[in-house]
Amino acid sequence: MRRLVAPLGRHVAFYIIMILSIVPTLAQISLQGVVLDAVSVRPIVGASIKCMEHPEGTSTNNQGTFYIKLDSSVVEIEISALGYQNQKVRLAGADRPLIVYLEKQEQFIETVDIVKKGRYKNRNPATELIDLVIQHKSQNRLTRKDSLYFQQYDKIKFGMVDPKPGFKNRLGDMSFFFKDVDTTSLRGHELLTLFLQEDVSDNYVRQRPTQQKKIIRSQSKTEFDSRYVNNPNISSYLNYLFQPVDIYDESIFFLNKLFLSPIADNAKMYYKYFVTDTLRTEKELFVRLRFAPRNSNDLLFHGQLVVSLDGRYAVKNVELNIDKKTNISWVNEFKISLSYFKNSEGVMLQDTSNVFVLFGRGKVDALFGQRSSVQHKYDTHSAIGDSIFSGAPIEMRLTKDQKIGDMRPVPLNPNEQRTYANIDSLNDLRSFKSLLAVGYLLAQGYFPVGKIELGPLEYLYHMNEMEGQRLRLGGRTTSGLSEKMYLEGYLAYGFRDERFKYYLRTAVALNGKSIATFPAHYLEASSQYDIFEPGKAIGYLKGDSFFRSFVSNKPTKWLETNAYKLGHVYEFGNHFSVETSFTHQRRHAIGDLRFSLTADSTQSLSQINTNDMQVVLRWAPFEKFYYRNLQRRTIVESYPVFNLQYNRGIKGFLGAGYDYDALRFSISKRFFMNQVGFGDVTMSAGKIWGVLPYPLLEMPNINEVKDRHTISYDMTNSMEFVADQFLKVAYDHELNGYILNKIPLIKRLRFREIFGVRMFYGKLSEDNNPYTSDKVVYFDKHQKGYTMTHVLQKQPYWEGYVGLDNILSILRVQYYYRFNYREHPNISNERFKLSLNFDF
Template sequence: MRRAVMLFSRHVALYIVMLLSIVPALAQTLLRGEVRDASSKRVIVGASVQCIQHPEGTSTNANGIFLIKLDSTVQELVFSAVGYQSKRYTVTPTDSALLVYLEKQDQVIETVDIVKKGRYKNNNPATELIDLVIQHKRKNRLVQKDSLYFQQYDKIKFGMVDPKPGFKTRLGDMSFFFKDVDTTSLQGHELLTLYLQEDISDNYIRQQPARKKKIIRNQSKTEFDPRYVNNPNISSYLNYLFQPVDIYDESVFFLNKLFLSPIADNAKLYYKYFIVDSLRTGKDIFVRLRFEPRNSNDLLFHGQLLVSLDGRYAVKNAELKVDKRTNISWVNDFKMSLSYFKNSEGIMLQDSSNIFVVFGRGKVDALFGERSSVQYRYDTHRTTADDVFSGAPVEVRLSAEEELGDVRPVPLSTYEQRIYSNVDSLNDLKSFKSLLAVGYLLAQGYFSVGKFELGPLEYLYHMNEMEGQRLRFGGRTTAALSEKVYMEGYLAYGFRDDRFKYYLKTAVALNGKSVATFPAHYMEASVQRDIFEPGKAIGYLKGDSFFRSFVSNKPTKWLDTEAYRLGHVYEFGNHFSVSSSFTHQRRNAIGDLRFALTADSTQSLSSINTNDVQVTLRWAPFEKFYYRNLQRRTIIESYPVFSLQYNKGISGIFEGQYNYDALRFSVSKRFFMNQLGFGDLKATAGRIWGTLPYPLLEMPNIQETKDRHTISYDMTNSMEFVSDKFVKLSYDHELNGFILNKLPLIKKLRFREIFGARMFYGQLSANNDPMLSDKVVYFDKHKEGYTITHALQKSPYLEGYVGLDNILSIFRVQYYYRFNYRYHPNISNERFKLSLNFDF
């Protein structure tokens, strides 16, 4: 009787547990486990886990861990791996975590051919097999499925390699952080993780029309004091460097470079292939292929592929490494492993990947980065509603019903579990906050005082011909004051002209969210009174930094400007945005600048007053960016950016003098060309209607800028060319050493070729040409008497450059050449430029 009661109680308890565990997939259990080698106890990567009664399946990731969801009909699992005996396991209702050991299979090597090493032959069994892999890529590619869903777990780590011993003893109360290190992940080294991020996401893909959606529903990451560290930018940058990888892509994007895949369409031109052995596991037969680059300096991998011989010729495992001679800087070691499993339809689906990089210089290892990903719960037949794809392609929608620890498919190591608490403890230390404050001042030029930060430091002092010595005090608000309201401003004083200048801007969010985060919706207003070089736009930073005090060609022509602006910005989730503004400006010529009237050259135009209404439509599909407050910088990928801008000048109010219309269309795009590097193309076309003084027309921008979407010119003078119908083009190309990597001796220097060109073509209407119209102003003249502004003739203005990059890993040298209009006075037709350029 007692035994019957106990048995009944167990059944009742089990029933209650099942009721409490009900999820949308009724009567499903989440089973985690680890597969190891029975003799060595090492984890087995890519081991298959198959259900007997159900088509569900998965495989172990780079840490030997698997995660599978089972329903009540599943009673038995089969574990298998290449080179190991298959093992069956009977599932019980109480199973939640398994540790499975697989025995090695005797004589798994079918054939091994040992031959005398000789000259490599392009036609051999290995290349014939690669041909079959390439021919079957389309059938095996996951993205060929019209509708697809899967879950993904990502873990990104970044930190120091072998922290200096002094950090553990000489940093006072911060020393504890450097004593807790990982000694198991990299043999013979200590790793100190500074940043850890974990994401669990739902991923949806549709082919017709092509749509992608990633919804992050659980996230955890280390964060430092936001006053000094822009945590979202760290996350964006690391996710950009360590992007998800698929061996079926033509190229693998890694560290801002494209490495040709060993199964790319033209891979045989760049790789050599060798059959290592053939392996059998159960009914499946695989061939292990070794590959290596024909030229070790090119952006290529070496490693191994495991290819199935079931008629699909799919890749089950891939191990990729980078040769030490490869033309890549600041990387001492690189390893990438990809694992795939075959679903019930016979398609090889990626279930895990791991990327591990050691950064350093020479024999010194300094930093490391790692990305581990696990993909699971594939559904290749799910029909996804259209509204799922609305909004941004990547959204964070954190679930309040689940904790990361409850759904994490791969458990953290004991060391990783302490990272979060260690960083929190470090953030609480006053000494660490002081260290961050000093670093922020040196790196960004701002000093935080809580709700405000003062700076930038480099704009504190400036010297020019008009103001003499100039002092400026500025600052901006931080999120500690408000995330929905932002303000910035400065007050400046010139000792020569004895005048104060000022600027103030504010932005207020209209969507109840942070004014800075995407997608944003806010109103902004600004007022500014300052002097500007002609062609410079109003704004907080207008190019008058400390370092601009030492330019050789110092400007002597200025505009005393008073500006008022009211604007509105609305960003949609699909990266389409609409911005509008109304700007009133008053400009007075000062210094050597004169606006002599064409109707009477003895008279000058005292001021140029405009009222400008601007509407800009911008579309940047899949754009990623770094941001600080309202300023954003695009992370350059292959997606184009389009912009259409319309301006309307209104006279008759606020003393506005001019009616005009202007239309500008711009596009920018990066073209990745595999082994030929990449090129950046920018184009702008526009037209201005109206009779206007030439400062309101189009002039080439001579301000050097790293903005992806702005075209700047290096060999023109300020105000040299003007037009009201214009086309601007620029192209910059980086070959990444494609040519120099083939040259003996020179290839050891790891130089990289760069070249580019700029074009400006335009026409000046008769009503705006001072030689034909009596309603405008004459082009201004230099103090020596020659005219400094010109209308273009029949040919466009052209300039170009060639150069070498990666000199000593930090320098870039360029030779610039001006192809035409070389007769203009006081210009430079050619010059060399040496600059710092840090790149991998």
């Protein structure tokens, strides 16, 4: 029996109050409502609301409510939910709250699989059905559509779980913030939202050629004081962690890990499947499957699937959970819920998704994160013009008169509505600003002073053989001073050589936008006077931190350097960029470094002066960034990054003494390999033309901070190898416990295997080889008399490591081994390294 109105009991009153509190817009018919079970009066989650005359549609959220804007001509909608009778409702007028009660559908169980503690059979009705689901994936997934448009609403939340009672009454004027907690979203817990972001976007997909475009039309988010908290970085990181999820993908990405989908092509190798029941309605037949990992320690899910039996074998609903034994640190609970609806062509389109995670340690839940998405207003027929895909793949095109509240398909709950105001009030408190300043100093090493910040703290003091004790005061501007101009620099003093050193860099935007915002366009200039180990590049951070004071085999050979650089950076929306620069450097050997001439060993080269013109072409498709102040860092994903660099030396001008040409190419890519973890591959090759002293040639980088294009070597000495044509290869792999997870007892420790290898191969032409040429300088010698620099023989240099990660969730131990050229003096052929490494 259909009922649209029923006596309002205490279970229903809450929903009426919530519905009436939403302010509707007047431009269209705004339909709000709640869908309830007719018997239990409980909300029905994931119920579909579909217009009969137009393609608009939505679904109910986890509270059973929905909100949709309809064309004024719509007079009838249909509400449906799995296991319930469909109901058609005629609309009496605009903006009228609606309460719909659905009756249970007459259904019977076709198959019931009672799970016993026995041997699992690899061939059973459930696996036969999964075979059909896998065979029909290409037919059901959205990427089959040549043109696709949909509107998407995203809500991302991050906050604390069960704030300590003392926060509510012992933090003075900040206590009010910790009293406004959500007690309804997670049973038995209090949630305090610290970050909330909402986006409404237009999304376009085209297959030939493959292109994607996301245009954010409206956005609202909480923001803390930008001097202490990098708000864009929070947004970027949470969007990276909680990426959109589609069950039809082979793997689901979360926390820098890939979890194999239960309907992946090879899923049956890793999952067990069981038929729970089969539901028959008037028009459709569905089967509910339960699945579980064969090994609960692997990166796999357990949960259930609801699959249609209409010949398409499409997924209607899915619930994904991770086992508590899964080899993930700092995560106590992880749940994904996805819902799909059938369009007029019979294709299942995703309408809602919800990702929820609890971060903590053991039984203590500390933080939570959640991403809720609604996709609606699908259009699978209209052609998409080329102009839509111009510019960056993700663009912000906010319209001032379009507020996020007018575009939400699902309203905020009362706690969420107050979050924005609570954060604003908290930012106004002086006590809170002081707390942020201390936290920023400890976490980032910088101390804000007005519109600049001093640091980093670890570079304040350093000690080396040349300068003795070194003090350095550095700083940089913040966006509070200007987003279109950036300044950074330092002043340092060495007490042994009694000399001041300095560095100053500025960047000025040429496109009227922030120099850090993609796509950027800016002009930069820098000047530096300091001492460097040979082979080190100029820059703000050059390796003279406090911790580098205690390295063994301290360098005694230095280059006193004056450097001046002028550069221009232009980034295009397709993540292709062009960087050009001119650098003039004057290097003078100090310490015990000598450049003895091969033409006359009694004479030394006093200076190495160069003019360098550089052009770098870079392509990084779909690149995303972390931001810190007016700087950014690439988020490592599966997309490759290509670099092509050309350098030209100009002799004569400003006293430079060398003509040369150099070409370098590099590529890096991360390969996600499902259950066997992921591997990072970096390759670099190049050639240098010209007769040059060896410090201007290619040398392996020693213990550098690794980015996606820098290959660091741990077992070579500074200046040990040199080449003018070279090939570098690096491979790093993290197995995520794939082997150790299968060993009894050891798997409880949740260790993870890591390994890697480095190769350097190069040749030195006769003109640049001091043993065959009288036009260059000799390789320098150590105080003990042996030659420090070597030319590679026929075989390349190799080193590698193996190790264990996730020891006590915070430690990593590695064993490094040098495979060849072990006869060189003053080297280490093997060593252990213990380091901190926080990873999920």
